[in-house]
Amino acid sequence: xxxxxxxxxxxxxxxxxxxxxxxxxxxxxxxxxxxxxxxxxxxxxxxxxxxxxxxxxxxxxxxxxxxxxxxxxxxxxxxxxxxxxxxxxxxxxxxxxxxxxxxxxxxxxx
Amino acid sequence: xxxxxxxxxxxxxxxxxxxxxxxxxxxxxxxxxxxxxxxxxxxxxxxxxxxxxxxxxxxxxxxxxxxxxxxxxxxxxxxxxxxxxxxxxxxxxxxxxxxxxxxxxxxxxxxxxxxx
Numbered sequence: 001x002x003x004x005x006x007x008x009x010x011x012x013x014x015x016x017x018x019x020x021x022x023x024x025x026x027x028x029x030x031x032x033x034x035x036x037x038x039x040x041x042x043x044x045x046x047x048x049x050x051x052x053x054x055x056x057x058x059x060x061x062x063x064x065x066x067x068x069x070x071x072x073x074x075x076x077x078x079x080x081x082x083x084x085x086x087x088x089x090x091x092x093x094x095x096x097x098x099x100x101x102x103x104x105x106x107x108x109x110x
Numbered sequence: 111x112x113x114x115x116x117x118x119x120x121x122x123x124x125x126x127x128x129x130x131x132x133x134x135x136x137x138x139x140x141x142x143x144x145x146x147x148x149x150x151x152x153x154x155x156x157x158x159x160x161x162x163x164x165x166x167x168x169x170x171x172x173x174x175x176x177x178x179x180x181x182x183x184x185x186x187x188x189x190x191x192x193x194x195x196x197x198x199x200x201x202x203x204x205x206x207x208x209x210x211x212x213x214x215x216x217x218x219x220x221x222x223x224x225x226x
Contacts, residue, residue: 032213036217041219043217043218043219044203044205044217049214090153095213096159097144097156099156100153100154101153103153
């Protein structure tokens with residue numbers, strides 16, 4: 001069955017600290033991979049995507065993600081978080097239809 | 111670029127009435143739009159795929175007679191919740207796909223529906 005797992009429901013990091021949000025997927029083939037961010041009252045914004053090629057993908061707002069085929073993972077990273085990064089983050093995978101993970105809520109400590 | 115709007119942003123209706131939600135791609139054409147439902151603190155669940163000029167494809171468990179989808183043009187899809195009940199209260203989000211080859215979707219800001 002196709003699925004996306006974000007094992008961390010909540011993550012709290014201090015401002016300026018590094019961040020890694022985990023995402024694992026189960027899919028019949030290598031799907032397209034996405035990370036979205038959802039801030040209160042706003043729509044989902046695409047941070048980055050992976051279709052093929054270089055497995056380290058650079059996105060907006062200083063985020064990057066690495067696709068690891070052997071681990072079926074697509075973890076999101078940021079070297080130094082800002083208070084404005086506090087939001088809900090969704091990993092998504094798919095081809096003609098996208099499946100979303102349950103999300104990870106990121107809290108930032110001042 | 112790639113802006114998707116939804117209207118209304120929030121709506122309150124009485125049980126038994128119908129509500130229409132519009133999803134528009136403002137600066138691109140989208141042959142395919144998607145409708146999602148998001149419960150509080152949960153993920154997005156795909157309800158249906160809306161294709162311009164043809165019938166929508168509904169996901170398993172979604173009542174097509176309750177959630178009517180019309181994709182009348184390349185920039186507009188509508189979701190009508192018919193005979194709404196309190197359990198239909200939710201956050202409805204649409205997305206539009208400008209290029210099926212990349213499967214990249216652009217999301218609207220969502221519509222909060224409350225049925226009293």
